[in-house]
Amino acid sequence: MAIHIAETKPLSTYDPHYDPLVDRHPGHGRDYAPTYWVASAGQPPSDDGPVSADMDVDVAIVGSGFTGLCTALFLAREHGIKAVVLEANQAAWGCTSRNGGQGQNASGRLYRSQWIERWGKATALRLDAEIREGFETFKHLVDEFPECEPQHGGHLYIAHREKKMAFLQNEAKTMREVFGYDARMLSAQEVRYQYVNDAETYGALHEPDGIGVHPLKLAFAYLRKARELGAKVHPSSPVLGMHTVNGVHHLQTPGGTVRARTVAFATGGYTSNGMYSRLDSKIMPILSNSLVTRPLTEAELSVTQFKTTEIITDTRTLRFYYRRLPDNRVQMGSRSAITGADASNPVHLSKLIDGLHRKFPALKGIDIEHSWWGWVDVSHDMMPRIVQPDPSSQVFYALGYGGNGVSFSAHAGRRMAQRVAGQSLSMFDLPIYNSELQYPNVMNLVRSRGFAPFRRFGQRFLYHWYHLRDEVL
Numbered sequence: 001m002a003i004h005i006a007e008t009k010p011l012s013t014y015d016p017h018y019d020p021l022v023d024r025h026p027g028h029g030r031d032y033a034p035t036y037w038v039a040s041a042g043q044p045p046s047d048d049g050p051v052s053a054d055m056d057v058d059v060a061i062v063g064s065g066f067t068g069l070c071t072a073l074f075l076a077r078e079h080g081i082k083a084v085v086l087e088a089n090q091a092a093w094g095c096t097s098r099n100g101g102q103g104q105n106a107s108g109r110l111y112r113s114q115w116i117e118r119w120g121k122a123t124a125l126r127l128d129a130e131i132r133e134g135f136e137t138f139k140h141l142v143d144e145f146p147e148c149e150p151q152h153g154g155h156l157y158i159a160h161r162e163k164k165m166a167f168l169q170n171e172a173k174t175m176r177e178v179f180g181y182d183a184r185m186l187s188a189q190e191v192r193y194q195y196v197n198d199a200e201t202y203g204a205l206h207e208p209d210g211i212g213v214h215p216l217k218l219a220f221a222y223l224r225k226a227r228e229l230g231a232k233v234h235p236s237s238p239v240l241g242m243h244t245v246n247g248v249h250h251l252q253t254p255g256g257t258v259r260a261r262t263v264a265f266a267t268g269g270y271t272s273n274g275m276y277s278r279l280d281s282k283i284m285p286i287l288s289n290s291l292v293t294r295p296l297t298e299a300e301l302s303v304t305q306f307k308t309t310e311i312i313t314d315t316r317t318l319r320f321y322y323r324r325l326p327d328n329r330v331q332m333g334s335r336s337a338i339t340g341a342d343a344s345n346p347v348h349l350s351k352l353i354d355g356l357h358r359k360f361p362a363l364k365g366i367d368i369e370h371s372w373w374g375w376v377d378v379s380h381d382m383m384p385r386i387v388q389p390d391p392s393s394q395v396f397y398a399l400g401y402g403g404n405g406v407s408f409s410a411h412a413g414r415r416m417a418q419r420v421a422g423q424s425l426s427m428f429d430l431p432i433y434n435s436e437l438q439y440p441n442v443m444n445l446v447r448s449r450g451f452a453p454f455r456r457f458g459q460r461f462l463y464h465w466y467h468l469r470d471e472v473l
Contacts, residue, residue, distance in 0.1 A: 003105065018270075019340025020375060022454070026270045027255060029155045029236035030089040036099050036292040036331070036370040037216035045224045050236040051255040059083040059335055059420055060260035062239050062275075065096035066215075067398050068266035069222035069233075070141075071411025071420070076229035078414075081419040083231050084260070086253065088238035092219035094270040095405065098374030100290060100321050100333045102311040103142070103161065103407035104155050105135040105209035107432070108383035113174045119431060121178065128179050130427050133409030138320045141410050145221035149326050153310035155185075155210035156195055159202045161471070162228045163308055164315040168205040175207070182208045196312065196324075197305035198359045210311045212323050215406060229242075239275060249395065262420055264415070265397035268405065270377030282437035283400060285375040287336035287343055289352045292370040293363070295328045303362040306330070317466040320355050330363070332356050336373045338456050338463070343373050378402045379436045386415045389436045390430055396420055400437055462465065 014031045029050070060074060061068045064087035074080040084102065087093065115124035142150045159165045168185065175183035186194075186204045195204075223233060237253040242252070242263070251258040265276055273280045306324050313321045322332035334352055337343045349371050357364045379385065379400030386398040396419055397400040398412040405412075417435070418425060428434060440455065 016344050016373075017340045019281075020270055020272045022340070023272060024274060025238045025240065025272050026088050026094070028088060028238050030093070030191045031084045032090055032093060033286060033372045034096055035098055035216075035290070035375065036329075037101070037214060037374045039370060041214065041216040041220060044091060045220050045227070046235050047223070047230065048227070050159065051086070051234045051253045051258060054256040054259070055084070056259045057084045057260045058260070059264065060249070060258050061085045061264045061266055062251070063087065063094070063266035063268065064091045064223070064233055064235070065094050065266060065268055066092075066219060066222070066409035067268065067413045067416070068264075069219060069226055070232040070410050071264055071266060071398070071416045072226040072233070072413075073222055073229065074414045074417035074460050075420060076226060076231050080418075081227075081421060083264075084258065085226070085231060085233040085235065086237045086239055086251065086258065086269075087235045090235050091223050092216060095268040095374055095376065096217045096219045098288075098290065098315070098372055099406055100311075100323070100331060101213045101215045101406060102137070102155075102313075103138055103211040103213060103310065103322065104404055105207065105407070106404045107130060107131055107408035107412075108133065108404060109378065109402040109403075110272075110382050111171055112179060113171060113175075114179070123431070126181070126427070126428055127432070127448045130430060132300055134408045137411040137414055138407040139211065141222075142211055142213060142218070143319075145218060145225075147221060148215075148218035151212035151309040151311075151323070151326065153210055153212075153308065154193070155207040156308065156310050156312045157205040157207065158191065158198055158200070158312060158313040158314040159204060160200045160316055160320075165203050167315065168203070172205050179415070187233055192305060192451065195310070197303070198312075198314075199361060200314065200359050211407070212309065212311050212325075213406065224455060242276060244393070247394070261324040263396070264420055265395070265414040265452065266399065266416070266418055268399050268401070269377040270401060271377065276395070278395070278436065279397060281439060282379070284378045284380060284440070284459070286378050286459075287338070287340070287373050288333055288403070289336035289375050290333035290371065291349065291352055291356070291368050292325070293330045293356075294367040294369050296324075296363075296366075300362060300366075301328065304360050316470045318463065318470070320359070322356075322359075329369075330356070330360075335463070338460050343457040348373070376403050377405070379437050380440050384408065384412065385435070386412050386419070386433055386434055387436055390417055394420075
């Protein structure tokens with residue numbers, strides 16, 4: 001399906017090889033990646049066109065994904081502040097139009113038992129309350145915008161090997177006894193006959209909270225509402241540089257300089273080094289592959305026992321995540337290439353298709369109608385941040401969700417809006433609010449921009465180790 005931008009014609013084609021570790025910025029007016037979400041979202045809403053002259057604004061938000069749009073929405077709705085959103089390419093071009101649409105009661109990549117280990121029980125309980133409130137923020141927005149095709153239910157965490165059952169049992173116990181969730185364990189037979197016949201399952205942890213959405217339809221709803229409330233969204237306006245003069249931040253774009261009293265960065269996995277020094281090397285961008293099949297027939301639905309529309313992940317470190325969409329297609333995602341230069345190598349899609357076939361042998365040979373990849377913003381300590389890194393400067397950022405940003409980005413946008421508006425709230429002493437994103441826990445050399453690409457060597461080694469640990473040991 002062709003996509004026609006309402007007011008901004010793409011200036012250049014989609015670049016499948018963009019890599020935030022080596023490329024200065026993600027492009028200028030590039031078209032969307034060829035995702036199922038883009039093909040099925042309909043015509044994008046109107047925007048405000050590229051920046052075409054110098055301007056003075058109160059708040060500039062860099063990035064028009066979930067976080068940036070929610071920040072603009074909540075600034076206008078709850079604080080009466082009409083922000084200007086700057087986007088390098090098209091609205092919701094990055095992570096937001098490329099994810100799996102899985103909204104969970106989570107953020108970052110640490111489990112609740114790991115929260116206790118890292119910060120102690122008291123802080124873990126407070127962090128849980130904040131993440132739980134974040135999921136409620138997301139639920140309210142989903143209810144407000146039903147066009148995003150929500151699939152309510154829970155989250156099924158599949159043990160892909162028998163030895164993973166002990167890990168899941170411990171997490172279920174922690175969730176029940178410490179945090180008060182109705183989490184329960186399912187046997188392999190219960191999973192296969194009540195939810196889905198995943199041939200790899202040895203059982204599962206069932207969490208009560210989970211919502212699948214059409215992510216781009218949700219983002220377009222955020223965009224419409226933010227502009228309705230007075231925000232402006234400028235696509236094809238990459239921030240090429242930023243400097244500060246007398247407390248005013250000068251953001252250079254191809255069409256003019258945006259002078260802002262406050263800047264909020266919401267660039268996720270598309271955060272290039274050199275844009276803002278406090279973000280240099282603070283994110284490890286990881287590629288994720290995704291596919292969508294043709295709609296399953298009744299016979300295929302029967303043989304796969306695909307009764308559930310709940311969101312599903314497995315226990316691999318480089319996990320598979322999948323679900324049945326409203327039109328009975330299967331969407332599945334997992335790891336991809338190490339570098340952007342290698343992203344289009346067909347071996348990576350083949351690995352994902354092999355995973356689909358292992359889980360559902362009856363679907364071997366099914367048509368794959370859409371496939372794509374995108375960058376995930378993984379922080380080096382596996383938890384997000386919504387912070388003001390320098391108290392003397394009105395610059396903020398929210399990113400580092402580690403693949404759990406579909407839901408928590410809504411709350412992150414709300415919290416960043418509160419910080420921009422000058423509110424001081426009790427939860428801002430939690431670890432995700434009171435400390436910056438961390439550098440890698442290696443020699444200081446890694447902090448330099450020039451050395452950043454060499455981190456890929458370590459990533460390659462880790463991928464081999466993860467595969468060995470997940471599949472062999």
